[in-house]
Amino acid sequence: MNLSICFISFLFLLIFSLLNFISGLYFIVNDLVIFIEWEVLSLNSSSIVMTVLLDWMSLIFMSFVLFISSMVIYYSDDYMMGDENLTRFIILVLMFVLSMMFLIISPNLISILLGWDGLGLVSYCLVIYYQNVKSYNAGMITALTNRIGDVALLLSIAWMLNYGSWNYVYYLEVMKEDYQMVIIAWLVVLAAMTKSAQIPFSSWLPAAMAAPTPVSALVHSSTLVTAGVYLLIRFNLLFMDTYLSKLLLLISVLTMFMAGLGANYEFDLKKIIALSTLSQLGLMMSILAMGYSNLAFFHLLTHALFKALLFMCAGSVIHSMKNTQDIRYMGGLVNMLPLTCTCFNVANLALCGMPFLAGFYSKDLILEVASMSVINFLIYVLYFLSTGLTVCYSFRLTYYSLTGVFNFSSLSSISDCYWVMLKGMLGLLFLAIMGGSMLSWLIIPTPEVICLPFYLKFMALLVSILGGLVGYEIFQFKISWGMNFMNNYYLTNFLGGMWYMPTLSTSYMNFGSLKLGYQFIKNVDQGWNEYFGAQSIYYFLKNFSKINTILQFNNFKIYLVMFTSWIGLMFLFTMY
Template sequence: MCIISFISLISFSISLFIIGLNFLMNEFSIFIEWELITLNSSMISMTMLFDWMSLIFMSFVLLIASLVIFYSKEYMSADANINRFIMLVLMFVLSMMFLIVSPNLISILLGWDGLGLVSYCLVIYFQNVKSYNAGMLTALSNRVGDVAFLISIAWMLNYGSWNYIYYLEFMKNDFSMQIISYLMVLAAMTKSAQIPFSSWLPAAMAAPTPVSALVHSSTLVTAGVYLLIRFNILLTDNLLGKLLLLISGLTMFMAGLGANFEFDLKKIIALSTLSQLGLMMSILSMGFYKLAFFHLLTHALFKALLFMCAGSIIHNMNNFQDIRFMGNLVMSMPLTSSCFNIANLALCGMPFLAGFYSKDMILEITLMSNINILICFLYFVSTGLTVCYSFRLVFYSITGEMNSFTLNVLSDEGWIMLKGMFGLLIMSIIGGSMLNWLIFPTPYMICLPWYFKQLTILVCLIGGLMGYLLSNVNLYFLNKSLLFYNYSMFFGSMWFMPYISTYGVISYPMIYGKLMNKIMDQGWSEYLGGQMLFYMYTKMSQYNQIIQNNNFKIYLLLFLLWVLMFMFLI
C-alpha cells in the first residue's frame, strides 16, 4: 500500500504543479460551485477555487506526503497495522486538500475539522499515557479555534452566502462585520499555535516521526497561515493586523529562546517550526501575503527533511531522543548527517539554499517598512536565536564525542528512508530559487543602507558563534548556570504556557465542572427539580388510587372532614 500511495501522490503532485505554473503564467483561475441545499435565502454549496496559489500549495503537500509515506515503509516496518497508519495519513492529506481549495466557510469547515480529528488519531497512535495527554491537549486547544470558526459561519448568515471571497472588501469597511476578521484570526492562531495557544505544538511530538514531518511542514500548522493568506485584506492598516504582528513576533522570540534550552531532538525542531510560523504570521500581518506564502512553501521543504533526518537518527539510537546521548554521528551516519546539516543551514538562511531567499527578503522588507524598534528587535533577535539553536543542535548530535552506550550499531543502511530524504534534499537546495523566479518574476527593489544590508548576515554569524560557544562550555560554567535556574526554567518551559494550558485551561475547569455537576445537576437541582416532582406525583397518584377504591370508610372520613371544615369556617 505504501508504494501505491507514493506513486499516486507523486503523480498528482507533478500534474498539479504543471497546471499551477500554467495558471500562474496566464493569471487564470477556475471557480466551481455545487449547490447542496438551500435554507431560506442561504445556499450551502461545495465550492472549489483553483488558482496558482491553491494548486502549487497542493502539489507541495502531495510531494511531501508521498515522500513521507515512502519513508514510513521502513520507519514503521515494525508496526503490524501499517496500512491503518497509511490510511490515516491519506485522510489527513485529503482534509488538507479540502481546506486549500475552499473559498467557502462551510466547505473549509469540512477540511478544518477533518484535520483536527485525524491529527488527534495520529498523536495518540502509540497509545500510551503521554500520547493520550498530548492528544487531548492538541484537540482541546484547537477546539477554541473551531468554535470561533462556527461562530463566524453563523455570523455570515447576515450576508446570505458563505463565499467569503466575495465579501472581503465589504467586511473590512463594515464595522459590524469586522467581528468575522477577529474570529478568523483567533481560529488561525489556535491552528498555527501562536501565543497563548503554543503549548500543544511541542506536545504533538508524541506522534510518530513521519507524522511530525507532515504536520510541521505542510498540513496542520500551516492551515492557519493559509487561511489568513486568503483573508489577508482584513489585516492591512488596522488594529487587528498590529495586534497579530505583536503576538506573532513574541511567538517567534519565545520559540527561538525556548529551543536553546531544550534537549529533546524532536521538540527542538518543533519549536523551530513555531518560530517560523511566527515569522510567516508577522510578515502576513504587515500585508505581504505573497512573501508569507513563499516562506510557507520553502519552509515546508527543509522542515520535512529535518524531521526525516531526526527520525532516522532516533531509529538508529534505539529510540533515544535526548541530544545529550548523541554525538559524533557524522562518523557513523554520514549521509543522514549531511542531509541534516543541509536542512539546518536552509533553516538558518544559508545563501542559495531554500530558506535564504524567503528569510532574507522578509528581513530586508521589514527594515524597509514603517515599524517600531520592538518589532525590529523581535525579528532580528529571533533570527539570531534560530542560528544559535541550530548550531547547538549540530554540536550536540553531529560533532563532539559519542555519549551513548558502549555498544551501538549505527549505520546509514536504511536505504528506503534515505531515498525519501534525498527527494526532499534536492528540493531544499533548488526549491527556494525556483519558487523565487516563479512567484516574483520581477525582482523586488529593496533600497537600504549598506549596514542594514549586512545586518541579516551579521546577526546569523553572531547567532551561530553564540550557539557553538554556549554548547562548548566546560563543567565550571555549566554549574554557574544553576545560579540562574529560575530564568532557565522560565525560558525553557515556553514561558510556563504548558502549565497554564494543562492546569489553568483544562484541569481546573474540568474539576470545577465535575463539582458543579455533582452539587447542582446531580444534587440540589435534581432533588428540587425532577426527583421532587416525581416523588410528589407518585404520592398524589397513590392517594388518588386509594380514593378510587370506592371504600365506604374513606367516603365517611372525607364527609366528616368536610363537615368539620364547614363548621370551622362558620
C-alpha cells in the same frame, strides 16, 4: 498488504502532486481563477452548494502538501515496519491530507470548517497513536486548544449569516469597513492563532511530538500548523492596517522570540525541531501582519520543504539510536550516518537562511522587507534577535549530535542501512536545495528593488554568523558569562519552559476551568436544577400515579362507589 498500501498511496499522491504543480504553473502564467460549484442538494429553493476555488495559490500549495505526504508515506514504510496497524496509520495520514485539501480549496466557511475540524480530529488520533499516558495527555491538550479555534470559526459562520452567504471571498474587499466583518476578522485571527500555536496557545505544539515521527514531519511542515497561516493569507484584506494587525504583529514576534530562546534550553531532538517550527510560524505571521501576504506564502512553502526533511532525518537518527531522543546521548553521528547527517545539515542550513538554499530566498527577503518597513524598534530588534537564536540552536544541535564523541552504548551498530527512509529523505533533499530559487522565480517573477544602506543589507547575514558563533562557543562551555546564563535555575526554568505556558495550559486549566466545570455540573446541572426541575416533577408524578393505582386496584372502591351512589339516589327520591 502493508507494502502495497504504502507504495500505492505514495504513487497516487506523487502523480496528483505533479498534476497540481503543472496546473499551478498554467494558472500563474495565464492569471486564472476558477470557481467550481457543485449543488449537493436543493429543497424548496434552498440549495446546499459545495464550492471549490482553484487559483495558483491553492494549486501550488496542494502540490507541495501532496508531494511531502507522498515522501512521508514512502518513508513510513520503513520507519513503521513491524507495526501491526500500519494500514490504519496510512489511512489516518491520508484522511489528514484530505482534510487539508478541503481547507485549501474552500472559499466557503462551511467547507473550511469541514477541513479544519477534520485536521483537529485526525491529529488527535495520530498524537495518541502510541497509546500511553504521555500520548493521551499530549492529545488532549492538542484537542482542547484547537477547540477554541473551532468555536471561533463556528461563531464567524453564525455571524456570516448577516450577509446571506458563507462565501467570504465575495465580501473581503467590499465590506472591509463594516463592523460585522471586523468581528469576523477578530474571530478568524483567534482561530488561526490556536491552529498555528501563537502565544498564548503555544504549549500544544511541542506536546504533539508524542506522535510518530512521520506524522511530525507532515504536521509541522505543511498541514496542521500552517492551516492558520493559510487561512489568514486568504483573509488578509480584512485586518490590514487595523489595530488587529498590530496586535498580531506583536504576538507573532514574541512567539518567534520565545520559541528561539526555548529551543536553546531543550535537549529533546524532536522538541528542538518543533520549537523551530513555532519560531518560523511566528515569522510567517509577523510578515503577514505587516501586509505582505505573498511573502508569507513564499516562506510557508520553502519552510515546508526543509522542515519535513529535518524531521525525517531526526526520525532516522532516533530509529538508529534505538528510540533515544536526548541529544546528549548522541555525538559523532557524522561518522556512522554520513548520508543522514548530510541531509540533516542541508536542512539545518536552509533553516538558518544559508545563502542559495531554500530558506535563504524567503527568509532574507522577509528580513530585508522588515528593515524597509515602518515598524516599532522593539519589533525590529526582536526580529533580528530571533534570527540569531535560530542559528544559535541549529549550531547547538549540530555540536551535540553530529560532531564530537559518540556518547551512547559502545555495543551499537549504527549505520545508514534504512534505504527506504533514505530514498524518502533524498526526494526532499533536492527541493530543500533548489526549491527556494524555483519558487522565487514563480511567485516573484519581477525582482523587487529593495534600497537599503550597506549595514542593513548585511544585517541578516551578520546576525546569523554572530548567532552561530555565540551558540557554538557557549555550548562548548568556553564562555563563563554564557555558562552562568545557562546554569541559572530560575532563568532556565522560565525560558526553557516556554515562559510557563505549558503549566498555564495544563495545571491551572485543570484546577481552574475544568474543576469549576465539574463542580458546576455536579452541583447545578445534576444537583439543584434536577432537584427542583425535572427530577422533582418526575417524583411528584410517579408518587401521584402510585396513589391512583392503589385506588384503582382496591376492591373497596367498588362498594364505596355503590354506597355513595345509593345514598345519592335515596336523597334524590326523598327530595321529590
